[in-house]
Amino acid sequence: MVIVIFGLVGSGKSTVAQALSEKLNGEVFNSDVVRKEMAGLKPFESAKSDFTQGIYTQEFTDKVYEELAKRAIETVKKGKIAILDATFKSKNYRTLLRKLCSEKNIPVKFFYLDVPEEEIKKRLEKREKEKTVSDADFNIYLKMKNSFDPIENDVIMIDGTATPERVAEIILKKLKEAKDVQ
Numbered sequence: 696m697v698i699v700i701f702g703l704v705g706s707g708k709s710t711v712a713q714a715l716s717e718k719l720n721g722e723v724f725n726s727d728v729v730r731k732e733m734a735g736l737k738p739f740e741s742a743k744s745d746f747t748q749g750i751y752t753q754e755f756t757d758k759v760y761e762e763l764a765k766r767a768i769e770t771v772k773k774g775k776i777a778i779l780d781a782t783f784k785s786k787n788y789r790t791l792l793r794k795l796c797s798e799k800n801i802p803v804k805f806f807y808l809d810v811p812e813e814e815i816k817k818r819l820e821k822r823e824k825e826k827t828v829s830d831a832d833f834n835i836y837l838k839m840k841n842s843f844d845p846i847e848n849d850v851i852m853i854d855g856t857a858t859p860e861r862v863a864e865i866i867l868k869k870l871k872e873a874k875d876v877q
Contacts, residue, residue, distance in 0.1 A: 698870070703784075710859035711808060714863035726779075726782070760781070784843045
């Protein structure tokens with residue numbers, strides 16, 4: 696199974712994905728880490744640039760999402776759960792993953808972390824003081840928010856304001872209710 700934890704910058708994707716992986720013994724693929732790996736950078740090396748510049752161009756981002764899908768499918772083929780941690784702001788990326796998983800008969804579930812803007816602003820201000828793999832800040836959040844494609848009906852909306860452990864428990868409960876995991 697492939698589980699996608701997605702949402703806007705600062706919504707808690709990485710911490711929730713990590714907490715969920717500990718509960719499911721899944722393997723997490725973070726788009727920031729994969730992007731920097733593909734660009735020959737270290738995970739914590741800054742690559743800050745404008746919203747669609749540098750390693751954040753459309754062309755490079757397309758390759759990153761293709762690589763995320765490839766790694767997820769390879770992981771599931773090995774008998775593990777793959778957890779993708781990325782914004783998936785484009786419907787095209789969500790559609791691509793659904794298509795590739797469907798071709799391999801791999802179930803995929805999308806969980807969108809919904810967090811109020813004020814909370815995101817607080818989180819991003821705190822993040823700026825820490826060393827993280829993400830290069831995004833509140834200005835990137837605002838630009839991304841305005842270009843985020845509408846969310847499909849099969850996406851499960853999750854309140855992302857609780858602790859990462861609590862959000863992971865909620866996601867796990869939803870997966871169990873749907874009989875996707877034991």
